[in-house]
Amino acid sequence: MWTEVERAAEAAAGRSIADLFETAGRAEAFSVRFDGMLLDYSKTALDEDARAALVQLAGAAGVAARRAAMFDGQPINETEGRAVLHSALRNLSGGAVMVEGEDIMPGIHATRARMAAFAEEIRQGSITDVINIGIGGSHLGPEMAVRALSPYHDGPRCHFVSNVDGADIADTLCGLDPATTLVIVASKTFTTIETMTNAATARAWMERAGVEPGPQFAALSSALEKTADWGIDPARVFGFGDYVGGRYSVWGPIGLAVMIAIGPERFEEFLTGAEAMDRHFLDAEPLENMPLMLALVGLWHHQGIGYGTRAVLPYDQRLARLPAYLQQLEMESNGKRVRMDGAPLTRPSGPVVWGEPGTNGQHAFYQLIHQGTAVVPCEFLVAAEGHEPDLAHHHRLLVANCLAQSEALMRGRGIDEARALMCEAGFAGAELERQAAHRVFPGNRPSVTLAYDRLTPRRLGQIVALYEHRVFVEGVILGINSFDQWGVELGKVLAGEMVPLLEGSDTTRKDGSTRQLVHFCKSYTG
Numbered sequence: 001m002w003t004e005v006e007r008a009a010e011a012a013a014g015r016s017i018a019d020l021f022e023t024a025g026r027a028e029a030f031s032v033r034f035d036g037m038l039l040d041y042s043k044t045a046l047d048e049d050a051r052a053a054l055v056q057l058a059g060a061a062g063v064a065a066r067r068a069a070m071f072d073g074q075p076i077n078e079t080e081g082r083a084v085l086h087s088a089l090r091n092l093s094g095g096a097v098m099v100e101g102e103d104i105m106p107g108i109h110a111t112r113a114r115m116a117a118f119a120e121e122i123r124q125g126s127i128t129d130v131i132n133i134g135i136g137g138s139h140l141g142p143e144m145a146v147r148a149l150s151p152y153h154d155g156p157r158c159h160f161v162s163n164v165d166g167a168d169i170a171d172t173l174c175g176l177d178p179a180t181t182l183v184i185v186a187s188k189t190f191t192t193i194e195t196m197t198n199a200a201t202a203r204a205w206m207e208r209a210g211v212e213p214g215p216q217f218a219a220l221s222s223a224l225e226k227t228a229d230w231g232i233d234p235a236r237v238f239g240f241g242d243y244v245g246g247r248y249s250v251w252g253p254i255g256l257a258v259m260i261a262i263g264p265e266r267f268e269e270f271l272t273g274a275e276a277m278d279r280h281f282l283d284a285e286p287l288e289n290m291p292l293m294l295a296l297v298g299l300w301h302h303q304g305i306g307y308g309t310r311a312v313l314p315y316d317q318r319l320a321r322l323p324a325y326l327q328q329l330e331m332e333s334n335g336k337r338v339r340m341d342g343a344p345l346t347r348p349s350g351p352v353v354w355g356e357p358g359t360n361g362q363h364a365f366y367q368l369i370h371q372g373t374a375v376v377p378c379e380f381l382v383a384a385e386g387h388e389p390d391l392a393h394h395h396r397l398l399v400a401n402c403l404a405q406s407e408a409l410m411r412g413r414g415i416d417e418a419r420a421l422m423c424e425a426g427f428a429g430a431e432l433e434r435q436a437a438h439r440v441f442p443g444n445r446p447s448v449t450l451a452y453d454r455l456t457p458r459r460l461g462q463i464v465a466l467y468e469h470r471v472f473v474e475g476v477i478l479g480i481n482s483f484d485q486w487g488v489e490l491g492k493v494l495a496g497e498m499v500p501l502l503e504g505s506d507t508t509r510k511d512g513s514t515r516q517l518v519h520f521c522k523s524y525t526g
């Protein structure tokens with residue numbers, strides 16, 4: 001399957017990306033447009049042959065059939081025997097979605113209507129602050145989206161507590177009034193130790209202040225019996241099916257904090273954007289299909305050429321938490337070592353994903369991106385316009401920096417240009433050579449840019465769904481199950497065993513390093 005891609009990658013070695021623009025229409029031909037968005041992947045070494053090989057790879061891997069199976073509710077999460085239907089949560093205009101012979105849409109619509117009524121009640125009532133207590137998929141999505149949509153935020157203040165580190169909840173509760181705070185306990189399983197520990201701490205905080213926690217707690221979960229055991233009024237519990245993976249769950253009840261922040265109508269616009277991306281992903285031809293092409297570019301860089309990481313660089317401060325969100329989405333989904341059938345992968349799994357908003361990153365780690373020995377394919381995101389008309393000059397500078405970075409990565413600066421600069425600066429001879437060497441930029445470094453008109457709720461929905469489907473396509477082509485996460489289990493088990501050791505139990509069964517660390521920590525806590 002990969003032979004043609006490998007051949008194309010060999011042919012691309014040493015190819016000048018800049019020279020590819022000698023072909024008229026390169027930028028347009030290596031871009032995808034969809035509903036206010038432009039994905040430009042022309043600043044990569046992909047040529048027609050390489051792209052054709054990748055499209056063929058997607059065909060041979062059965063992406064179209066797998067995509068249909070996902071939207072159709074087949075149990076494509078085979079290690080857990082579950083359907084994968086986060087798309088049903090945003091299926092606003094479509095018809096029935098069947099899971100094991102039952103249409104799940106009436107239940108989803110009814111839950112969304114209950115959420116909307118609850119959100120309005122909170123928005124119009126006396127609650128001033130909302131704390132979402134959750135972690136991983138029950139935290140990163142709502143936190144990212146609330147921040148992204150701050151220009152639309154007209155509900156109570158939202159806070160997010162995730163870490164079991166008491167510092168997180170202590171710092172959050174500090175200054176809040178228990179009488180006017182709503183606590184949302186967000187946990188698909190309602191067993192996650194971090195979340196349950198933080199929720200108990202929040203409840204005790206209310207009780208200590210003489211506030212009855214019942215009316216001020218809500219829960220978002222698939223485990224309704226556990227929320228009842230915990231004492232949360234079923235009227236304030238919003239459930240979802242196990243066909244929604246944690247990291248894909250912001251579209252339903254886990255998005256309640258977003259709905260409270262921006263209101264049910266705007267939340268629906270967020271869903272509409274994702275739904276539009278779903279339709280596009282299902283219907284568009286390969287070269288016009290944004291998630292497919294983004295996935296193929298990712299595979300080209302990581303599995304085809306062998307670049308180890310990819311940087312996500314939003315030139316959009318409100319997307320500051322997008323890299324963290326994508327770290328879970330991409331690395332928890334595709335950071336796997338075996339294929340669906342249990343056989344080891346023959347290709348690298350998904351890449352390390354990292355990033356920070358621009359322009360901040362420019363003053364921190366872009367040094368490595370431009371001159372380090374490892375090539376880092378960069379994914380830039382940028383809005384054509386901001387939300388602050390009075391600050392349009394800021395936005396122009398932001399956009400200029402974004403575009404300049406991808407240009408600089410591609411163009412670089414050769415030794416002759418560096419020598420000329422040093423000559424102008426008064427250097428000569430060996431010292432000129434030495435100084436010039438430091439000022440060379442190898443260039444020919446690939447990047448893609450996702451440009452969009454404005455970060456509206458709809459556009460954010462499209463962007464997030466774009467990445468979800470990108471992860472899906474990469475997973476299918478690698479033969480991975482993108483919807484389980486067994487790799488997080490072992491650490492949880494060992495953490496459970498470690499607690500008694502920190503409380504004084506015998507450590508002799510542990511390795512020397514672990515024993516030393518336990519004893520060091522205990523020496524301070526007694």
Ligand SMILES: O=P(O)(O)OC[C@H]1O[C@H](O)[C@H](O)[C@@H](O)[C@@H]1O
Pocket residue numbers: 135136137138186187188189190191192195246247332485488
């Ligand atoms: O929503 P919860 O059941 O509390 O799970 C929270 C998170 O913890 C797990 O360990 C997984 O790694 C995540 O995929 C999940 O989103």
